[in-house]
Each structure stands twice: as C-alpha cells, then as structure tokens.
Amino acid sequence: MSVWEIVELARHPERPYSLDYIRRLAPDFIELHGDRLSADDPALVGGIGTWHDRTTLFLGHQKGRSVKERVARNWGMMHPEGYRKALRLAHHAAKFGFPIVSLIDTPGAYPGAGAEERGIAAAIANAIMEWFRIPVPIVAAVIGEGGSGGALGMGVADRVIMLENSIYSVASPEAAASIVWRDNSRKVEAAEQLQLTSREIIAMGVVEEVVPEPKGSASADYDAAAAALDEALHRHMRPLLEQPSVELLQHRYDRFRYIDSLIQAEPHFGPKID
Amino acid sequence: MAILERHQEEVAIQGGELPEILLPTNCPGCGIALQPDALRAHNYVCTECGHHFRLGADVWISLLADKGSWQERWSDVRSHDLLNWTVPKPYQETVERLLEDGLNEAVRTGTCTLDGKPIWLATFDFGFVGGTLSIVAGERLARGMEQAALSGAPYVLVSASGGARMQEGVLALMQLAKVNAAVGRLHASGAPFFSVLTDPTFGGTAASLALLGDINIAEPGAAIGFTGPRVIKQATYADLPPGFQSAEFQLAHGQVDLVRSRTELRPLLAHLLEMYS
Numbered sequence: 001m002s003v004w005e006i007v008e009l010a011r012h013p014e015r016p017y018s019l020d021y022i023r024r025l026a027p028d029f030i031e032l033h034g035d036r037l038s039a040d041d042p043a044l045v046g047g048i049g050t051w052h053d054r055t056t057l058f059l060g061h062q063k064g065r066s067v068k069e070r071v072a073r074n075w076g077m078m079h080p081e082g083y084r085k086a087l088r089l090a091h092h093a094a095k096f097g098f099p100i101v102s103l104i105d106t107p108g109a110y111p112g113a114g115a116e117e118r119g120i121a122a123a124i125a126n127a128i129m130e131w132f133r134i135p136v137p138i139v140a141a142v143i144g145e146g147g148s149g150g151a152l153g154m155g156v157a158d159r160v161i162m163l164e165n166s167i168y169s170v171a172s173p174e175a176a177a178s179i180v181w182r183d184n185s186r187k188v189e190a191a192e193q194l195q196l197t198s199r200e201i202i203a204m205g206v207v208e209e210v211v212p213e214p215k216g217s218a219s220a221d222y223d224a225a226a227a228a229l230d231e232a233l234h235r236h237m238r239p240l241l242e243q244p245s246v247e248l249l250q251h252r253y254d255r256f257r258y259i260d261s262l263i264q265a266e267p268h269f270g271p272k273i274d
Numbered sequence: 275m276a277i278l279e280r281h282q283e284e285v286a287i288q289g290g291e292l293p294e295i296l297l298p299t300n301c302p303g304c305g306i307a308l309q310p311d312a313l314r315a316h317n318y319v320c321t322e323c324g325h326h327f328r329l330g331a332d333v334w335i336s337l338l339a340d341k342g343s344w345q346e347r348w349s350d351v352r353s354h355d356l357l358n359w360t361v362p363k364p365y366q367e368t369v370e371r372l373l374e375d376g377l378n379e380a381v382r383t384g385t386c387t388l389d390g391k392p393i394w395l396a397t398f399d400f401g402f403v404g405g406t407l408s409i410v411a412g413e414r415l416a417r418g419m420e421q422a423a424l425s426g427a428p429y430v431l432v433s434a435s436g437g438a439r440m441q442e443g444v445l446a447l448m449q450l451a452k453v454n455a456a457v458g459r460l461h462a463s464g465a466p467f468f469s470v471l472t473d474p475t476f477g478g479t480a481a482s483l484a485l486l487g488d489i490n491i492a493e494p495g496a497a498i499g500f501t502g503p504r505v506i507k508q509a510t511y512a513d514l515p516p517g518f519q520s521a522e523f524q525l526a527h528g529q530v531d532l533v534r535s536r537t538e539l540r541p542l543l544a545h546l547l548e549m550y551s
Contacts, residue, residue, distance in 0.1 A: 109481075111501035111509040116519060119529050121480035121500035129454040129461075129486060149438075149450060149481040149500070156451050170447040170478075176440050178505060181362055195357050195443050204356075206444055253459075256451040257416060260409050 004188045006197050007173060009165040010144050011107075014219040016226070017076075018045055018060025018103040021143065024226035025101075025233075026051045029058065032092075034085060041082030043074045043106070044154070046089045048098065052234055054241075057093035059086055059154060060103035063144075076145075077110040080123035083153050087127055090134045099237055102140040102154050107172050109150030124153040131156035132252060137240035139233050142166045142198075142207070143218075148175070158252050159236040160206070162198040163229065164213040168206065169196035205262035208236065292317065292336050301325050303495075317536045326493045326536055328473060331382045331399035334432045338395060338540060339386035346384035348417060351410045353379060357443050365441040368403065377402045380435065381411035383418040388430070389544035391551065394422040397432040398479070406439035407478050412449030415483065419456035423463035428547055432470045433484040436502075437477015450482040457486050466550040468543060471521070471530065472496050489546065490530040491539070492521035498529070 001009075009015070022029050026049025033040040045062045048055055061078065064070035093100050109120055128149075131138065140157035146168035162168060171179065173191035178184040195201070198210040211232045218225035240248065292314050301308055303325025313320070317337060318327040329337070335344050352373075359365035380403060383396040396418055398405040422429040438446040460467055469487025473496035480500055484490075492498060499519035506512060517523055521533045534542055 109500065111505050113506060113510065113512050113514060113518070116499050116501065116506070117527055119527060121498075122485040122529055124481040124500070125450075125454065125483070125485050128451055128482065129458045132455050132458045148447065149478055152447055152450055153481075168444050170438050170440060170443055175505065178508070179436075180440050184508070189361060193357060193359055193361065194440070201444055204443075204445055206448060253455050256448065256455050259448045259452060260413075260445050 003192045003197060006165055007167055007191050009217050009219075010167045012217070012219050013065065015144055016218050016222045017065075018058075018062050018105060018143065020222055021103060021226050021229055022047075022049065022058045022060060024223065025049070025230050026056065026058065032089060034088075035081045036088050037081070037084055039079075039081040041079050041085055042072055043076050043078045043110070044082035044086060046085060051101070052237075055096070055098050057089055057098045057100045058103070059089065059100065060143075061106040061151075061154065063105060074110060076106045077108060078106065078150055078153070079110050079115050080118045080120045083123040083127040086154060087130050090131070094134050094136050097136060099136055099241060100134070100138040100157075101233055101237070102138060102157060104140060104142045104146050104151050104155050104168075105144035105166075106147050106150050106154075107145050108147035108175070109153065124149045127153045128156055132249065132256075135245035135249060137237060137243070137248060138252075139237045139240070141211070141229060141233060142168050143229070145172075147172045156252070156256065158240050158248060158255065159208050161209040161211055161232055161236060162201060162207045163211050163218060163225070164198055165217050166198055167196040168198075168201050169194050206259060291341065292333055295327070295329065295333060297327065317539075319536050324494060324535060326473065326495060328400055328434065330377070330401050331397045334397040335382070335384075335386070335395065337536075338388055338397075338430065338432070338543070340388060340390065343386040344384055344395075345386065346382060347421075348383065348414050349378055351379075351413055353408055353410050353442075355441070356409075356445060357441065359441040368441075372402050379410045379414070380405045380408055380439070381414050383414045385427070388540070388547060391544070391547045392427055393547065394418050394427050394429045395432075396429070398434045400434040400436075400474075403439055403441070405433075405435035405479070406437060407435060407446060407449045407453075407482070408439040408442050409445055409449065411439075412446075412452050415453045416456040419453075419460045422465050423456075423459045426463060426465050428466045428468065428550065429460055430468050430470070430543060431483065431487065432472060433475045433479055434472045435475055435477070435479035435484075437479055437481075447478065450478050453482050454486070457483050461486075461488075466546075468546060470539065471498050471524075474498070476500065476502055485529060488550075489532070491532045491534055491542070492524060492530040493536055493539075494521055494533055496521040498524050
C-alpha cells in the first residue's frame with residue numbers, strides 16, 4: 001500500500017469515529033458538555049462510561065458522517081473551547097480518580113479567524129502543559145488522523161498507541177506542502193517525506209504500540225476494530241492503575257522529555273548529549 | 275521613576291554596541307532612507323515610524339545580556355536529517371549551509387546577567403529555517419528551563435518562529451510536549467518566566483511556550499497567532515481585517531499582557547526582574 005493510500009484510509013468517510021468506539025467500549029456512556037466558560041465544542045466529545053468495571057472518562061475528536069453532521073462537528077477540528085472542555089473534564093476525572101481514555105482523530109485545530117480571536121494557540125499550549133499535571137492514568141490512541149498541534153493538544157498521555165491505518169504528523173500533508181513548497185497540491189510528496197504512517201511513527205519511538213486492524217481496515221468491521229482497540233487500551237491502562245500518582249506524573253514527564261532519545265542514542269544522528 | 279530613567283540611559287549605551295545587521299535602504303514601514311548607525315543606536319527600531327526590524331539571536335543576546343556576561347550552553351548539539359528529507363531541498367544541506375553562515379540553530383540559550391541580575395536567556399533565530407522548533411531547539415529550551423527551575427533563576431524568552439520544523443516530522447511536533455512539560459516545571463518552581471514575542475511567532479511555538487509566560491510582552495506590530503493568514507484564507511476563504519493577528523490584536527483579545535517598543539524593553543525587563551526578585 002502506498003503512503004497516500006494509507007492517508008486516504010485514515011481519512012476514509014466510512015472509518016469508525018470516536019463515538020463508534022466509545023459506545024462499543026462503554027455502552028452506558030453519558031456525554032458531558034461544555035467548557036463552563038462560554039461554549040460546547042462539538043468537534044470534541046467527552047463523557048463518562050463504565051469500562052472494565054471502572055468509571056472512565058472518554059474524550060475524542062468527533063467527525064461527522066453526513067454533510068450536515070460534518071459541518072456541525074466542524075470536521076473534527078477543535079476550537080479553543082474544545083481544549084478548555086477537555087481540561088475541565090480532566091480535572092473532573094482527577095477529582096474522582098477516573099482514568100482517562102483519549103481518542104485522536106483530527107486534521108488539526110480549526111484554522112479559522114474565530115479560533116484565532118479566541119486564543120487557539122494559548123488554548124493548545126495550556127492544554128499540553130496541563131496534561132502533565134493531571135494525576136490520573138491517561139491512555140491515548142490515534143484512531144484516524146493525528147494532525148499537528150490540534151492532535152497533540154489531546155495526545156499527552158502515559159501511553160500512546162495507534163491503529164494500523166492511522167497517521168500522526170507535524171502537519172497535514174496539505175499544510176506541509178503549503179509550508180515547504182508553497183503549493184498544497186504537492187501533498188503526496190509531502191506525505192511521503194513526513195513519515196507519518198503508524199509503522200514509521202513506532203520506529204521513531206513516538207508510540208508504544210500499533211494495533212492491527214481487521215481485514216480490509218477498520219472501516220470493514222467496526223466491532224472487530226473496537227474489540228482490538230479495547231484489548232490494547234486496557235492492556236496499557238491496567239498497570240497504570242496501580243501506580244502512585246507521583247510516579248505516574250514523573251513517568252509521563254520522562255516519556256515526552258526523552259521522546260527523541262532513540263535519535264539521540266545514535267552518535268551521528270541527532271543532538272549530542274554533553 | 276529614577277530606576278526607569280537610569281535604565282533608559284543604559285539602553286542608549288547598550289544599543290550602540292549592537293552588531294550590524296543587513297538592512298534595506300529604505301524602511302519597509304514608512305519608506306524613509308535608513309541611517310544604519312542611528313538605527314542601530316535605536317535598537318533597530320525606525321526612528322520615524324517605529325517599525326521593528328527582525329533581529330537574529332546574536333543581536334538579541336547583545337541587546338539583553340550585560341556586556342561580557344553571556345555564557346552559552348549546549349551550543350554543540352546539532353541538527354541531523356532524521357527523515358532523509360530530500361525535496362525540494364535536502365535538509366542536511368540546508369542545515370550545514372546555515373551553520374557555515376554562523377547561525378547555530380533556531381534557538382540559542384545560556385545564562386547572563388541583565389542589569390546585574392542573573393537570568394536564563396533563550397532566543398529564537400528566525401534566520402535558521404524560519405526559527406522553527408526542532409529537536410535541538412526543544413532540547414536547548416527544555417534543558418535551560420529545567421536548570422532555571424532548579425536554581426530559581428528568572429527565565430527570559432525571545433521568540434520569532436514559524437512553528438514546528440516540517441523536516442523533522444512528528445518528532446518536531448513532540449517538542450511542543452517536551453518543552454511544555456519543562457514550562458510546567460518552571461512554573462511549579464516559582465521562578466518567573468518573561469516571554470517576549472517578536473515578529474513573527476506562529477504555529478507550534480505560539481502553541482507551546484511563547485504564550486505561557488508569567489508575563490507576555492509583544493513588540494508593536496509583531497504578527498502572532500497559531501495559523502498563518504495565508505493558510506486561514508486558503509482554508510476558510512475569509513477576508514482578514516487589517517491588523518489581524520498583530521500584537522495589538524492579541525492585546526485586545528487577552529493573549530498578551532503588554533505591547534512595548536524594543537527601545538523600552540531592557541528597562542522594563544530590568545524593572546520586572548527587580549519586582550519579582
């Protein structure tokens with residue numbers, strides 16, 4: 001399969017979205033709304049559900065399937081209010097000791113004037129910083145598109161896994177082409193250069209596991225895809241539940257602080273440590 | 275006021291010692307014919323219209339560090355071509371040419387004194403691949419912040435950056451998390467963090483450390499935001515009003531504490547260092 005075919009699979013309109021997984025993982029899921037400041041961002045869903053006998057907070061980017069729903073969900077592109085809602089719910093989870101599962105599926109944060117006016121940069125910056133202080137276990141999974149700061153704003157976790165046909169990138173191929181070539185039609189070349197497939201991402205040491213998808217990709221069998229995701233998420237979550245929170249936060253810090261250590265360990269490949 | 279006046283005098287002295295930079299013949303702000311020496315003595319701010327010229331890391335260090343106090347750290351960490359990036363230009367060649375030109379990555383950091391007070395200073399250099407956040411840049415920032423958190427020394431940041439560096443892929447994106455983890459430590463330590471935002475500060479740099487200062491100070495007219503105007507127009511077909519994403523726009527929208535001319539920056543920082551000591 002070519003890199004671009006994987007990008008298309010990750011973005012496939014029939015691919016299961018966050019709610020498709022969450023409702024299979026926790027059938028009693030109750031969605032909770034709002035950032036308690038000004039709005040509710042429909043591009044990010046959040047709520048509680050019983051998962052492996054434990055109340056768990058689920059967060060996830062949500063794309064829409066019909067044209068109407070896509071517009072309502074803003075194609076899964078969050079506004080500042082979404083990051084504020086996520087942190088509000090994370091503090092809620094911390095209060096009650098609920099673990100957090102975060103599903104990532106976004107082309108990026110919303111690139112529009114309104115998001116800029118309401119401080120999207122600071123909202124993402126603050127979210128990334130605050131996740132390091134949330135004293136409950138967090139496991140994140142990239143289930144489709146992991147695009148840029150918009151994805152990372154929901155992706156600071158104790159373990160991060162990826163579905164086989166998902167992508168994780170510093171920028172969408174279109175945005176990277178626009179930045180590097182000043183021409184977003186060079187997206188295929190950009191995708192190839194970016195090394196954004198799950199196989200390449202795990203080789204860089206950025207995720208802990210790649211979860212295989214059912215034959216014909218996750219789009220072909222929602223139940224099997226959800227079962228595989230469920231098993232992997234829970235296997236990563238289980239040991240975290242036993243960890244004292246001080247240790248958990250230290251490990252989360254180290255996970256990202258030394259995330260490029262595979263590169264650093266190569267003497268002629270990356271920054272030299274003095 | 276006496277303190278401020280004393281600092282104002284010092285600015286002039288400091289300004290006279292700034293390295294020379296490449297300048298156009300006319301000011302892009304008002305079109306006046308530029309007089310390099312007068313401009314240099316005015317911290318590279320147009321004496322007519324107040325246009326702020328972009329400065330490299332070396333000029334920022336001369337501007338803020340007391341003479342002879344700068345001690346650079348981790349200057350030997352180097353960028354490498356992690357992704358075998360070849361088109362449209364080989365990344366390794368780009369980096370090597372910039373190093374030959376005397377630029378040392380998109381971020382330089384070290385310790386110095388500012389008006390006699392010891393600080394950690396980090397400054398972006400827009401001339402190095404658009405001041406983009408790379409593994410080396412992230413490493414220098416995180417290490418400096420960890421050191422500042424340990425010693426309790428104030429941390430001063432000057433940003434000028436297009437965001438994360440495309441040519442280092444997802445590992446460049448991960449620098450946002452690496453650096454912000456360290457910003458959290460810095461804040462928890464009680465050390466003050468003063469962030470100076472200059473033209474331009476965008477993308478992953480705006481969405482990580484640059485807007486997380488205890489006090490965010492922007493230079494007049496600096497463009498600051500997450501998504502650049504070209505991409506916003508492409509994505510939304512929106513007409514952006516004049517001044518969109520300017521420092522003054524960000525002040526009005528609650529993202530920065532102050533907009534101050536570069537001619538006032540050093541005395542302002544010196545005064546803040548005194549107030550937060």
